[in-house]
Amino acid sequence: MKSIDPNDFKVTEKIKLSKIPTLLKVNGDDDDKIEKLDKVQSKLSKQQDTMYAHNRYGVLICLQGMDTSGKDSLIREVFKEFNPRGVVVHSFKTPTSTELEHDYLWRHYMALPEKGKYAIFNRTHYENVLVTRVHPEFILAENLPEIETVEDIPKDFWKDRIEQINNFEKHISQNGIIVLKFYLHLSKEEQRQRLLRRLEKEKHNWKFSLGDLKERGHWDEYQEYYEEAINKTSTKDAPWYIVPADDKEMARYIVAKIIWEVMQKHTDIKEPELPEDIQENIGIYKKQLENES
Incomplete structure (x- = not known):
């Protein structure tokens, strides 16, 4: 199976989703894909331990996609080797009454990763320019000034929200959060088949x-x-990566490989060295502990 190049999936120019394949044809069966994923999983897990000790970066993984695109199973399979203390998953559903008392980005700010940890957003802040755009009546629950009906939503409302999201992502990335966004690109026919299987x-x-x-x-x-x-x-x-999602095993491997390749660019992530005074006296401390027995 050919090597995965993250640049093949990264959005660097204007795209047309209908022109992008939902299935990546590769040599190799599911066992090959699972074996490759296992190897990347192990490396990511060790790297996250190092990042935890380094304590300067957090990683935010954003997963978006149509229903049945495989977000839940991808999280389970890609991150299952992680130390539980190092990764937190947030699934953003309909805002609660408490969340609606704040601006729409508040609950996402509250879920950002601590330094040294990963946070995974299963559905993300982008729901606020996707679901609410398909169903603009949902905006009314936010109780915004001067918006009493759908007709009151200003013409530039969605443009402004997209700009706010860009500013949000720029702000957090400049403060040590590595942002990676994945769109699981599913075909309508594959969704039909998955719904039928359910x-x-x-x-x-x-x-x-x-x-x-x-x-x-x-x-x-x-x-x-x-x-x-x-x-x-x-x-x-905060780049987007469009991942063909009709093949779940391949999609999981692609996402894991992209995360690994991106994290390798952060060459400053290293385990901290012991202070000199402790290094010089390691023998003394060791003897002290051995003598206790």
């Missing part, structure tokens, strides 16, 4: 929701708004 296999029935079918009816709108958001927010500080 209905046909009893053990997967619980995953099915009528809301999945409702949102599927807005497929074209979501594609349009995803495309616009990605084109306007893929920056040097």
Whole structure:
């Protein structure tokens, strides 16, 4: 199987989602992909331990994609080797009453990673320019000044939100958070097949929701708004990567490999050295502990 080059998936110019494949054809079967993922998992886990000791960076992994695109299973498989203290997953659903008492980015600020840790956003702050755009009536729950009805939403409202998101990501990246954003690019036909499997296999029935079918009816709108958001927010500080998602095993490997390659560029991440006075007296401390027995 050929090596994965992150630049093949990174958005550096204007894209058209309909022109980007949802399936990456490679030599090798699922076992090959799983084996490669296992190797990257192990390296990422060790690197995260070093980052934890270094204590200067946090990593924010943003996952977006249509329903059934594989976000949950990707998180489970890519990060399962991590020390639990080093990674926290946040799934952003409908805002709570408490969250609605603050601006729409507040809950995302509150979930940012501590230094030395990873935070994974399973659905992200981009829901605020995706779901709310498909369903603008959701904006009314935010109780914003001068917006009483959908018709009151200003013409530049979404443009302003995208600019706010860019500023948010620039701010956190300049303060030590490495931001990586992944769009799991699923075909409509593959989504249909995955929804059918949820209905046909009893053990997967619980995953099915009528809301999945409702949102599927807005497929074209979501594609349009995803495309616009990605084109306007893929920056040097917070790049987007479009990952073909029709093959779950391949998508997981691609995401893991991209994270690994990006983290290798941060050559300053090293375990701290012991102070000289401690290094000079290691023998004394060792003898003291040995004598206790």
